[in-house]
Each structure stands twice: as C-alpha cells, then as structure tokens.
Amino acid sequence: MAPTGPPDHRANPVRTARLAHKDASTIAAQPSRATGNDRSADSSATGSTGSRSTGSRRSEAARLAVLNAADDLLVEYGFEALTIEGIAAAAGVAKQTIYRWWKSKVDILFDNLVLDAGTALAWPEHPSGPADVRAYVHRFAAFLGEEPAGRVLQALLGHAQLDPRTAELLHGGFLDELRARDVAHVRTCLALADDDRAAVVLDAVLAPLYHRALVLRRPHDTAFVDALLDRQLDRQPAR
Amino acid sequence: MAPTGPPDHRANPVRTARLAHKDASTIAAQPSRATGNDRSADSSATGSTGSRSTGSRRSEAARLAVLNAADDLLVEYGFEALTIEGIAAAAGVAKQTIYRWWKSKVDILFDNLVLDAGTALAWPEHPSGPADVRAYVHRFAAFLGEEPAGRVLQALLGHAQLDPRTAELLHGGFLDELRARDVAHVRTCLALADDDRAAVVLDAVLAPLYHRALVLRRPHDTAFVDALLDRQLDRQPAR
Amino acid sequence: MAPTGPPDHRANPVRTARLAHKDASTIAAQPSRATGNDRSADSSATGSTGSRSTGSRRSEAARLAVLNAADDLLVEYGFEALTIEGIAAAAGVAKQTIYRWWKSKVDILFDNLVLDAGTALAWPEHPSGPADVRAYVHRFAAFLGEEPAGRVLQALLGHAQLDPRTAELLHGGFLDELRARDVAHVRTCLALADDDRAAVVLDAVLAPLYHRALVLRRPHDTAFVDALLDRQLDRQPAR
Amino acid sequence: MAPTGPPDHRANPVRTARLAHKDASTIAAQPSRATGNDRSADSSATGSTGSRSTGSRRSEAARLAVLNAADDLLVEYGFEALTIEGIAAAAGVAKQTIYRWWKSKVDILFDNLVLDAGTALAWPEHPSGPADVRAYVHRFAAFLGEEPAGRVLQALLGHAQLDPRTAELLHGGFLDELRARDVAHVRTCLALADDDRAAVVLDAVLAPLYHRALVLRRPHDTAFVDALLDRQLDRQPAR
DNA sequence: CAATAACCGAGACGGTACGTCTTGTCTTGCG
DNA sequence: CGCAAGACAAGACGTACCGTCTCGGTTATTG
CATH class of the missing domain: 1.10.10.60 (Homeodomain-like)
Structure with missing residues (x-):
C-alpha cells in the first residue's frame, strides 16, 4: 500500500538540522x-x-x-x-x-538536478582512454536509475514533454551543456576525429539507456550497460 | 502574435460540425x-x-x-x-x-491515442519481408513526430514519468500490447529465430527514435530513419 | 482578558443547525x-x-x-x-x-444589515401621530446601540469613512432609502407641511444619536432619547 | 483619469524637499x-x-x-x-x-492629526464672549470638512468604529482632551453656570456637524454652521 | 403510447493550491 | 546607534480547477 497523498501541511519548523545529503x-x-x-x-x-x-x-x-x-x-x-x-x-x-x-517547483527540482549532477556526473580531470567512457556511462546509468537524483531527472524530462518552459530550462540550462561536455570527453577518450563521430557513439550508448528508463521502465541493470558498451565501443570485451 | 494562454471558457454550444479528422x-x-x-x-x-x-x-x-x-x-x-x-x-x-x-484528461487523451494509433500504426495483414519493417518504422517515426497524434503520445509518455497511474494506463493499455505486436511482426518479417532477437532489433531501432523525440527534441527526419534502418537491418545477426 | 484574535480556521462543517436569529x-x-x-x-x-x-x-x-x-x-x-x-x-x-x-466582507455585512433593519426599523403601516415617531426613534436608538445589528451598522458606517465603495454601497443602498422613508413618515405623523421641515426634525433627533454612538461612544440610554424627543417634538412631555 | 490605486512601491530615495505643509x-x-x-x-x-x-x-x-x-x-x-x-x-x-x-499606520495618522489640530483648533488665549465660540465652531467645521486634516480625522473616527485600539488612542489621546478644553472655553465664553450646561451647548452644535460629515456626507457649508449657531447660541438657556 | 430511466446542459458546492500582498521581526553593513 | 535595504515567517487575498452533487429538460426504449 503505497502512500498516495501528501501529508498534512502542518508547520514543521525545520532548522538546519536534518539537511540530509547536501551539506x-x-x-x-x-x-x-x-x-x-x-x-x-x-x-x-x-x-x-x-x-x-x-x-x-x-x-x-x-x-x-x-x-x-x-x-x-x-x-x-x-x-x-x-x-x-x-x-x-x-x-x-x-x-x-x-x-x-x-x-516554480520545476525550478526547485532543476536546482537539485544541477547540484546532484555536478557531483555524480563528473568526468575525470585527466582523460585516460576508453575506460573513462565506460566508467562515465555506468555512472550515468546509475544516476538515471537511482533514487533521489534519477527521480528528479526523470520528472523533469517528463515535464519537459508537457511544458515548453520546462523544456527550455532543462535543455538550455542543463542537457545541452551536459551533451557538449560529454561529446568532447568521448572524442578525447576514444581519440575520435571529430565531434560528430563522438556524438554518434554517445547517442548509440545513451539512447538505449533513456529508452529503458523512460519508455520501457526497466530498472537500472549493470549487465545491460556493459553489454551495450561492449557492442558500441569497438567491441572490446568489458574486462 | 502567438497565443500563449488558453481561451476564455465561454460556452461554445456543441457543434457536431468542425469535428475535424475523426468522423x-x-x-x-x-x-x-x-x-x-x-x-x-x-x-x-x-x-x-x-x-x-x-x-x-x-x-x-x-x-x-x-x-x-x-x-x-x-x-x-x-x-x-x-x-x-x-x-x-x-x-x-x-x-x-x-x-x-x-x-481524467489523461483518459481522454489516451482514447485519442488509441484511436489514432489504430489507423496510423497498423501492420499489413500479410507480411512480406524486411520492407514491411522499414515501412512500419517510417510510419512510427512520423506518428511520433507529427501533429495531433504525436503530440498526444509525447504528452502521455511525459506524464507517465510523473504519475504512476498514467504510466500504468499507458503501458498496460497500449505500449505493452503495441510492443508485443511489433515484436511478433518483426520476427516474422525478418525471419528471426525467437522473440528476444526480434526485441533486440526493435529496440535498436526504436530507442534512437524515442531518444530523438523525447530527449534531443529533434524534429522528424526521414533520412535519419533510413540511415538507422540501414545500420540495424542489414547486419541483423548482430554477432 | 478579552479574546483579541480570531480562532483557528479549522473546518467546522456547519449544517443548517445553529442558524441562530435568522430562520x-x-x-x-x-x-x-x-x-x-x-x-x-x-x-x-x-x-x-x-x-x-x-x-x-x-x-x-x-x-x-x-x-x-x-x-x-x-x-x-x-x-x-x-x-x-x-x-x-x-x-x-x-x-x-x-x-x-x-x-467582500463588507458586502456580507451589508446583507446582514439590510436583513436586520428590515425587521427592526419598520414603521407601522397605519400612522397614528407623534407617538409613532417616538416609538420609531426609540427603536432606532436601540438598533444603533445593541448587539448584532448595531455592531454591523457601526462597522459599516466606520468603514464608509475609509472606503468610497463602502460609502457608495451604504448610502446608495441603504441610508438614502432609509432617510427618505423616515422623512416621509415623520412628515405624515407630525402633520408637517413639507419634507424639508420633516428632515430638519428628523436630523435634530438622529444627529445626537449618531453623535453619541459614533463620536462619544456612550451606550444606549432610553432616558437620553426621551429627553431628546421631548425637546424636539413640540416640547410635549414624554408621558 | 482618476488614479484609483496606489503607485508602485518604487524607491523614492528620501527627499527632504517637497515636505509640504509642515516645515x-x-x-x-x-x-x-x-x-x-x-x-x-x-x-x-x-x-x-x-x-x-x-x-x-x-x-x-x-x-x-x-x-x-x-x-x-x-x-x-x-x-x-x-x-x-x-x-x-x-x-x-x-x-x-x-x-x-x-x-501602525493609525499611529502615524494620529501624529498628523495632533500636529494639525494643534494649530487649526486653537482657542484664543483671552476669551472675549460668544464670538469666540462662533469663530471656533467655524474653524472646527472647516477642519472637519477640508482636505488634509479633515481627511485624517474622518479616517481615524471611521477606524475607531472598527478597532478598539484606535478608539482608545483617539479618545484617550485626543478627543477627550479636546472636548474638555472646548467645554471649558464654551463655559467661559458664554458665562455658563457649570460644565454640564456647556457640554449640552457644545454637543448641540457639534453633533449636527459630525452627523453631516460622517453620516450625511454633505460638504462643509458655512451657511449651515451659521444657522446652527444662531439657533443654539441665542437661546442658550435651553429651558 | 404512456412510464420510466438514463443522458445531458448547466452550474452550485466543498475543497486545494495557486501566486501575490502586506505585516511585523530580523539581520547586515554603512555612516 | 540610527538608518536603508531587504530577507524572513505568517497568513489573507482573490482566482482557477478539481471532482461531486443537484436540478430540469430531453430522448428512447419497454411494458
């Protein structure tokens, strides 16, 4: 029996205590x-x-x-x-x-997303080859599929389908930048000739992850990510 | 002068006329x-x-x-x-x-979706090879990216991220069935050994389409679909 | 220790019961x-x-x-x-x-005023001389000085000093009509030649009553009203 | 184009200039x-x-x-x-x-009232008979009926009907004192035997003025004040 | 060919949340 | 320490929709 309604809006004079996972x-x-x-x-x-x-x-x-x-x-x-x-x-x-x-509440969630993504989706400072990409994609898949952060991204992606302002905020303020950064890192790590090629690889990996999360509603699955990476990253075995 | 808000809720005494694309x-x-x-x-x-x-x-x-x-x-x-x-x-x-x-309004949109999908996403009665799959995928991409129907599916997919009841309705009442049907047809048309293999091919094609529509927000592009199909259908036995 | 604040706005699912003095x-x-x-x-x-x-x-x-x-x-x-x-x-x-x-809340109070005044400030249907005026003025003084109704009139008169819309409502919708009616009855009961003369008598009686209630803040006092009437109504002793 | 609302609360960096009628x-x-x-x-x-x-x-x-x-x-x-x-x-x-x-804002207005009344409602230092009363009453009627000051007194009298604290302030801090002073001067100027008699005369003059201002909403009218004074001051010994 | 349900328009109703406004308290730095 | 600036908790404002509930008027079977 999942709780389906919010709790009473009784005052909860919260103070700095219990500020959980963000200090x-x-x-x-x-x-x-x-x-x-x-x-x-x-x-x-x-x-x-x-x-x-x-x-x-x-x-x-x-x-x-x-x-x-x-x-x-x-x-x-x-x-x-x-x-x-x-x-x-x-x-x-x-x-x-x-x-x-x-x-709006979307704005609040967006700030949360930026905050969480900043720590969870960082690339290493000194790229060192395809292993970095593998690690990043695993981190991304986990981010997308696990509790607080993934839920936020999922909600914002969903709401962006319904509201142009949310879409504008999410893309202009987060996704575009994220993608540009990811493309650059992928290109460097895989030593690709240009950004377009890197984008193709990136999409080939991320599209199935988004698809699973948003359309198929399947849970996060490390094995699936590994198989995906194996297939897309020059078929080099994952270990 | 873009209309940014809804119109007045002035009565519009029922007109059976102007019922546009559904007779x-x-x-x-x-x-x-x-x-x-x-x-x-x-x-x-x-x-x-x-x-x-x-x-x-x-x-x-x-x-x-x-x-x-x-x-x-x-x-x-x-x-x-x-x-x-x-x-x-x-x-x-x-x-x-x-x-x-x-x-709810979701219910209404869902009825619209079922109605539209019924005509737009039909498979031919007598399968005749990979060309059917190509045609179907093109139809699907168009459905996803064009006005009334795609907008509805996009909205429902978005709302399903926000509301479990919508997700339940959309998956249980539409997507699951659609997918099962598509898998079966793909298997037949491509003469694949089992459903799992067909599902892999289907996902390989649909995931990028959903990704483009929901995450990248790129418009419908026939060339992209063709390239995608070329890549995924020609080397079907992906191992 | 007078209660200085309103009570909690907890729901009080009132039903037709306890509808006090208005049936x-x-x-x-x-x-x-x-x-x-x-x-x-x-x-x-x-x-x-x-x-x-x-x-x-x-x-x-x-x-x-x-x-x-x-x-x-x-x-x-x-x-x-x-x-x-x-x-x-x-x-x-x-x-x-x-x-x-x-x-607005003024509107609500106004409806209450009209309701209460309708019963409390009625003139007898068949005028029968100065005694009617005495009785009416006594009723008016009581109305002005006693609980529910007087409090409402006092509040509306006060608020009319602060807000032109209230003034417009109170005068246009109540006081002017009341005064016209009172003038007419006074003229009839006292057998006066014209309305102006009746208005002078009416004002001579009502002005001190309003003055006591609004400016001096003295409580309702029957003796005061009698003395006032004695002085203004041809000095005929009140008994 | 009547200004019906207050202006923007845009900052208006303090200007000692334009301090109008109070230097x-x-x-x-x-x-x-x-x-x-x-x-x-x-x-x-x-x-x-x-x-x-x-x-x-x-x-x-x-x-x-x-x-x-x-x-x-x-x-x-x-x-x-x-x-x-x-x-x-x-x-x-x-x-x-x-x-x-x-x-509170009432406090501010009250200070304004005291300030204005101090100059506008002064009695001459050396009383010289009924003419002083006439002059004072004319000054009072003007004070009540004209712009800045009268508006303030009217507002405070109105608000005193709505709020006990305002009533307490206005009466305890202004009206009672004003009345005591007026009664004393009237008694002296008219050579009356005691304060009660003076109070009766004073009320007989002020009540109609307040009535006109607060209840009838008639503008200030010198002729009316004169007629009133004629009636009340000539037959002072009202018995 | 009535009787009798159900549909339908209209819209009042108890609610919840919205986004705005003002109150009175407070905190921060400048002079 | 006064003051300008303004953030803050509190809470009422007036509006928009929600989903439920009568009302009468209108069909369209079914006895």
Whole structure:
C-alpha cells in the first residue's frame, strides 16, 4: 500500500538540522546557479566588487531546507503531489521565501538536478582512454536509475514533454551543456576525429539507456550497460 | 502574435460540425474502448439483450466533441493548460458528461491515442519481408513526430514519468500490447529465430527514435530513419 | 482578558443547525437583495417567469451560514479580524461559495444589515401621530446601540469613512432609502407641511444619536432619547 | 483619469524637499508627542544635556518624510490603500524606521492629526464672549470638512468604529482632551453656570456637524454652521 | 403510447493550491 | 546607534480547477 497523498501541511519548523545529503559547504560554493537567481552573477555584470552592498543576505538554511524538502517529497509522493505549499511546510519556510528565489517547483527540482549532477556526473580531470567512457556511462546509468537524483531527472524530462518552459530550462540550462561536455570527453577518450563521430557513439550508448528508463521502465541493470558498451565501443570485451 | 494562454471558457454550444479528422463513422465502430468506459463492451460480456434496460444511450456527438476538443486544445495550448473545464467549454458539453465517461484528461487523451494509433500504426495483414519493417518504422517515426497524434503520445509518455497511474494506463493499455505486436511482426518479417532477437532489433531501432523525440527534441527526419534502418537491418545477426 | 484574535480556521462543517436569529422562512422571501446578487432581479429584466431555467439553485443553507458566521465573528472578534477565510471556515463553506455571491466582507455585512433593519426599523403601516415617531426613534436608538445589528451598522458606517465603495454601497443602498422613508413618515405623523421641515426634525433627533454612538461612544440610554424627543417634538412631555 | 490605486512601491530615495505643509521648525518644537514615541520628552525628563549618551539621534528628516508621505497617500489613495510599505517607499525610508517610531499606520495618522489640530483648533488665549465660540465652531467645521486634516480625522473616527485600539488612542489621546478644553472655553465664553450646561451647548452644535460629515456626507457649508449657531447660541438657556 | 430511466446542459458546492500582498521581526553593513 | 535595504515567517487575498452533487429538460426504449 503505497502512500498516495501528501501529508498534512502542518508547520514543521525545520532548522538546519536534518539537511540530509547536501551539506552547507558544498552549496556555499555554488548558490542556486542554474536558474539565474544568482546574485553574484548580476553583480559581476554591473561592477567588480558589488554584489549587494547592504541588507540581509539570502538564508542558506532556508535554501537547503527547500531543496531537500522538494527532493524528499518528490521521492515520497511523486511530482503531481508536489506543491509549493507542501514544500514550504515541509521545509519550515514561508511560501514567499520560495517564490522569492524560485519561479516554480520545476525550478526547485532543476536546482537539485544541477547540484546532484555536478557531483555524480563528473568526468575525470585527466582523460585516460576508453575506460573513462565506460566508467562515465555506468555512472550515468546509475544516476538515471537511482533514487533521489534519477527521480528528479526523470520528472523533469517528463515535464519537459508537457511544458515548453520546462523544456527550455532543462535543455538550455542543463542537457545541452551536459551533451557538449560529454561529446568532447568521448572524442578525447576514444581519440575520435571529430565531434560528430563522438556524438554518434554517445547517442548509440545513451539512447538505449533513456529508452529503458523512460519508455520501457526497466530498472537500472549493470549487465545491460556493459553489454551495450561492449557492442558500441569497438567491441572490446568489458574486462 | 502567438497565443500563449488558453481561451476564455465561454460556452461554445456543441457543434457536431468542425469535428475535424475523426468522423463519426470511424468512431461508431470503436467507441471509447481502451479505458474500459465502453458500455457495449460491458454489456456484451454480461448478456446479449439485457445491457441497459431503458433510457437514452451515450451521445456520440458529445463523445466526439470531447475527444476533438481535447486534441485541439492540447495542440494549441499544451498539456498544462488543458483542463476538464476547458475541454467541456470548448466541446460545448457539461463537465459531468465528461466525468461520466472519463476519469481524467489523461483518459481522454489516451482514447485519442488509441484511436489514432489504430489507423496510423497498423501492420499489413500479410507480411512480406524486411520492407514491411522499414515501412512500419517510417510510419512510427512520423506518428511520433507529427501533429495531433504525436503530440498526444509525447504528452502521455511525459506524464507517465510523473504519475504512476498514467504510466500504468499507458503501458498496460497500449505500449505493452503495441510492443508485443511489433515484436511478433518483426520476427516474422525478418525471419528471426525467437522473440528476444526480434526485441533486440526493435529496440535498436526504436530507442534512437524515442531518444530523438523525447530527449534531443529533434524534429522528424526521414533520412535519419533510413540511415538507422540501414545500420540495424542489414547486419541483423548482430554477432 | 478579552479574546483579541480570531480562532483557528479549522473546518467546522456547519449544517443548517445553529442558524441562530435568522430562520430560513424570513430569508427565502428576500434572498440577498441589496447588493444586486439577486437573480430574480435579473430575470425580471429579461422575462416574466424566467429566473434560471436549469441547473442547481443557490444553496439557502450556505447563504444563511455565511451571514450568521459573519455576524458572529464580527461581534466576537471585531471587524479587523473578520476575514473571508474565517467566515468560510466558521460557516463550513468553501471560500469560492462566498466569492460567488459577495464581493467582500463588507458586502456580507451589508446583507446582514439590510436583513436586520428590515425587521427592526419598520414603521407601522397605519400612522397614528407623534407617538409613532417616538416609538420609531426609540427603536432606532436601540438598533444603533445593541448587539448584532448595531455592531454591523457601526462597522459599516466606520468603514464608509475609509472606503468610497463602502460609502457608495451604504448610502446608495441603504441610508438614502432609509432617510427618505423616515422623512416621509415623520412628515405624515407630525402633520408637517413639507419634507424639508420633516428632515430638519428628523436630523435634530438622529444627529445626537449618531453623535453619541459614533463620536462619544456612550451606550444606549432610553432616558437620553426621551429627553431628546421631548425637546424636539413640540416640547410635549414624554408621558 | 482618476488614479484609483496606489503607485508602485518604487524607491523614492528620501527627499527632504517637497515636505509640504509642515516645515521643520514647527515640528522640531513638538516631535511625535502623542503616541509616546518621543525621545526628547523622555530625555527632557531625565536630564538637560545628557539625553542619549551615544549614537545618532532620531532623524528629523525621516520623521517628517513619513508624516507627510502618509498624509499625501491618504489624501490621494484613501485609507485602505495606505500601507506601511507604501509609506516607507513614498517617504524614501526603510520600513524598520517606521516601526521603530510608530506602531501602525493609525499611529502615524494620529501624529498628523495632533500636529494639525494643534494649530487649526486653537482657542484664543483671552476669551472675549460668544464670538469666540462662533469663530471656533467655524474653524472646527472647516477642519472637519477640508482636505488634509479633515481627511485624517474622518479616517481615524471611521477606524475607531472598527478597532478598539484606535478608539482608545483617539479618545484617550485626543478627543477627550479636546472636548474638555472646548467645554471649558464654551463655559467661559458664554458665562455658563457649570460644565454640564456647556457640554449640552457644545454637543448641540457639534453633533449636527459630525452627523453631516460622517453620516450625511454633505460638504462643509458655512451657511449651515451659521444657522446652527444662531439657533443654539441665542437661546442658550435651553429651558 | 404512456412510464420510466438514463443522458445531458448547466452550474452550485466543498475543497486545494495557486501566486501575490502586506505585516511585523530580523539581520547586515554603512555612516 | 540610527538608518536603508531587504530577507524572513505568517497568513489573507482573490482566482482557477478539481471532482461531486443537484436540478430540469430531453430522448428512447419497454411494458
């Protein structure tokens, strides 16, 4: 009997405690970047030292509480039951605080995605051949298929089919960049002649992964990924 | 001047005219089958004469008006702006009439999908080799990438990522069946030994198509489909 | 320790029970007249029998629950703490149901005022001399100074000082009519030559009453009213 | 083109200029006395030079900007549209600066009222008979019926009907004192035997003025005041 | 050829969430 | 320490849809 509805929106005066899998140190280095909420970005445009000269600063605790609450609620009750009011209540935050920094629940999830992807989908700094590609693809498959992060990406990909603004955000702010980066790394690691060839290889590997996750709804399967890589990466046996 | 919002929900007193691409004759043969709303299906199961003793029967005009209104509104304003009230108003139908026969807007779209797929994704009755597969895949790619029908499938696939009930409906009531049928036809047409092998070929072709449509958001491209088929069908025995 | 805040807005699924001092029979004859919400008024403009040909009718229970809840909350917590949400919760009614029939809390109070004044400020059908005026003025003073009704009139008079729309509603929809009626009756009862003379007498009596209630904040005092009447009504002793 | 809403709350960086009808010299002599926010009053009580040992003193410019902004906004957009945030923005002052010195917008208006009444409703220092009363009543009627000041008194009288705290402030801090002073002067000027008799005369004159202003909403009319005075002052011994 | 169900339009209703607005408190840095 | 700036928790606003529920009016069998 899966829980099908969200919980009561009773206040839950959350404080910095229980900020689960994202700790403040990580975030302080990267405050809400992707959606353009970033104030330092603005200031860098206007002046050198700038930022905001006076007044209170954004509450880091609130930001993290919101991101984590959204993540938790998404995993527990699903995207449809995810509401701004619910997130606010679960995070122990006022609704207006959310609207001040995010335009929609999609925006919040997007920030979560960027945060998670930043750590989970990194390429090694010094490429060292096809093994890097194998490792990356395994990491990608795991990211797509496992709990908090994959659920977010899945939801955003789904919602992007329904809402052009989400599609714009997801592609313009994440997928395009991700793909460009992946293509470049694949080209380097496999010593390919040009980006187009790298893109073909990348697609040949990623398309079945997306297909499995979004269309076939099959769970993450390491063996499947290995077989796929064997077939596409010059048929060199996986070990 | 792009229309960015839905229109007023001003009444649009039901017009059987302007029922565009679905005419009554087509539909009368297949009334609202997929979601189990169908009364004739029920009655045929329970008895021959009985069914419903007295009273008027379901209005075919209303059913078509709803299906078409939903389709039109989806194409014009998108899934997010699609509401039961909006459909009712656009169809010139009472809200309750919709709720009597469908459970949600997803249900309505699903009926549309089944209707459209029934004609667009048919296999020839007498299989005649790989050319059938090529033709079918081309038809499928077109279906996925072109206006009313593809938009519906795309929306439902997207929504299935967000809502388990939609996923259940879409897979249990459409995709699984479609896939089974496709596998069988591919096996026959390509003279493959077993279904697993046919499934591998099918996935190898469909995965890139779904990937392009859902993840890369590239438009339908006949050349791409041909290249894909050349690559996957010529060296069928992939080992 | 006076209660200074409103109670929790916990649902209070009120049903027709506890509809205090206004019973359905009274109201059925006069549904929400003053603010122009009345549908029969519309229909009388369009046709003879009319009203609304089909569909569900306005819920009398909801209307009474709202009016009484507003009254109760006003008396208990004051005008400032009176909110549409609070009324809805206390009446066990959805917010939208209130907005469907009233524009604001002022509108609701106004309906209450009209309702109460209709019974409390009636003149006898057959005028019989100065005694009628005395009786009426006493009734008016009591109305102004006692609980539910006076509180409403006081609040509306106060709010009319702050908001032109309230002033327009209160004067155009109630006070002007009341005054015209009062002038006419005073003229008849005192056998005065013209309306102007009657207005002077009426103002001479009412001004001190309003002054006491609104400016001096003195409680209702029968002796004061009698003395006032003695002075203004031809100095005939009050007995 | 009547402006029906308040303007944007765009910052209006404090301008000491355009402080209209209250100049600094007037105010310096009487800073924010009535609500007890006054620091100089405190300091004058504690010592002569000392007052507040360190830190900056209250900004006179800010105080005046707030008072005038409140007045202007009240006159232009009405009491309902008057908000602390709006006043702060219009005055080019931080919200907290307002909250530091006043408890509510009513408090601000009250300070304005006391300020204006101090000059407009003064009695001559040396009473010289009934003519003084006539002059005072004319001044009072003008005060009640004309722009900035009358609007404030009207608003506060109205709000006092809705909010006990406002009533307490207005009566305890202004009206009672005003009335006591008026009664004393009337008694002296008309050579009446006791205060009660003076109060009766005063009420007989003021009640119709308040009635006209608050209930009948008639504009200020010198002829009406004269007629009223003729009637009430000539037959002073009303028995 | 009535009676009698069921359909259908209309739309009121109890709800939930939306996104906005204002309140009163607070925090941060400048002067 | 006052002040400008403004983030924050709180909570009401008025709107939009949801899904349920009467209402009458309209068909279309079926007794």
